[in-house]
Amino acid sequence: MSTEYTKSIFRHVLAWLKNNNKPTSKIAMQKTLFYLQEKGTPLRLDFEPYSYGPFSRQIMETATELQKAGVILVGKTEYTPALEDADPLSETECRKIDAHLERFSALHGDDFSFGTLELYGTVLYCIQALKEIGGEADTDSVLQEVRAWKGSKFPEQAITSAYKDLSADLSS
């Protein structure tokens, strides 16, 4: 069972994506929520390395709960807001979350395509996983981990570029 806070953030992010003409895809929600959590938003979600980058089963469960409540619609690869109701977050919280969302969007040049989100999600996960187990999260070790996960799917230059963007963002 997801917390009310997690549900509120889910709804806010989905509305933000829609209002900013971004895709409201499942991968956009997964990777955006992962970024928010890594930036300190206490979502209490567990992410694991999956087919297309970090993936949280709890996000799927949250979506199911919100669908049952009639708040969103769950499609095969996308979510759609079903209600145009008031934002569940306070004004202060909205400003804080929106600042993260704008930053996340700017990091990958407002590109919310499947491949870009998969790449940025994967690189961010590798950086954080290396740090969490006490290892060195430098370019080489991140590159090695992305390769172990994704093989040759992404060119080295794309991985190192995402790594530079994300590590600068994490240290800011």
Added chain:
Amino acid sequence: MQQLLKPTHRIRDPIYGYIWLTDSELNIIDTPIFQRLRRIGQLALTKYVYPTAEHSRFVHSLGVLQAATNIFEEVLRFNPELREDSEDSLRQNLQLLRYAALLHDVGHMPFSHAAERFFLGKDLTHEDIGRYLIMYDPEIADEIQKHNILPNSVANLLKGKQTPSLAILKKFISDEFDADRADFLLRDSYFCGVKYGEYDYIRYAGSFRLVNGEDGGRNFAIEKGNLHAVESFLLARYHYYLQVPFHRTRRGYDIVLERYFQDLQERESLPNAGLSIEDFQLEIDTNVFQFFDDYTIFEQIKKDMANGNPWAKILMRQDRLHPIFDTEKDTDNNENNFIDLQEDLDNAGLKKNEDYFTFEKKVGVHKILEKSDEMGESVYPVVDKAEGNKQVGTILDHSSLLESTQKRQTHLRRIYVTTSSRTKVKEVLRLFHQRIAAREQRRRGGTQ
């Protein structure tokens, strides 16, 4: 395993015959924190239903180490290319896996899940406690470090992020088809004396392959010839859940345990577990935690029973809850009756969670569909050895049984009442059943 880790100690076990252990693993087992698991029951109060279910988290933890090793060995056997990795690397991975398997339940509370929210709050689980103990208990962490393994890597296999090169190991101990479930199904069935939970372990342990994805990353897959072993495992788990942890009488005791813990919390009398949690920051006093076990709670229960606590009396098995409503099928009729009866009980002046209790749970044969990813695909690939272990689809493409059961769930709905409420409940039930019979009669009349 014999060649890679050279274990020198063996322990008798009814499931595997012998469980082989290294010096290092034995050192961890001998720590007070691990020995504590001898005093945490694997199945809480299931022993009030199946009297021989007296086994502990301690023996289950040893079993998971053995099952994880067996599955690892079988993957190596059927993936000869993996044996080309250096022996040091394989040894290191196997040792890391075995430490994680051994320690996967080290943070469990007494009576396991019923106690968690009272001692840990809503944000932490036993896995967080386990992580902390693996990383900060000096006896455990130092022993792991002696073998050039970071305690964080072991801890993160249980909860947290894993580097992708290690993530595959997590699937051996924490996934839909993992060593944890592999062991508890066989062990709990054995100790309960039931057949629900049994499956073809040897075949099952050899069902998995590591395959390279299109772009070179490695994935876990099921070999097509073993689909029946995997189906049998999932069916065994389904029946086990219904007959053991969700057994009607056992669930009644779980409800009372939670009610008792709530009572202790309200009286600010929860025993000291040695845990402090502030702003999501956990601290554990291991000198206290090592003695925090089922006996700690039972000592409290005995005292409270002597003082007339009604929940303690039930937990000492001198009283019980009485089931008055129990349905499994997910129908509108069952849902309406479940709600109606609760309203009737309320109207008769009975209080929920004092005089009567409800239990609701959906149990499916599997959750494979829920595991679908952002592309809307099932993520359990099937490979065919006849085609050189080439991926030939997903498990749902190949198993009619699993495909047909993916949306079918048993929906348990139960109502229990206390002994002191039974007189009032008798009249409520008489009227309730009368109403159902009249409704049924009208329905039959309408269809004639």
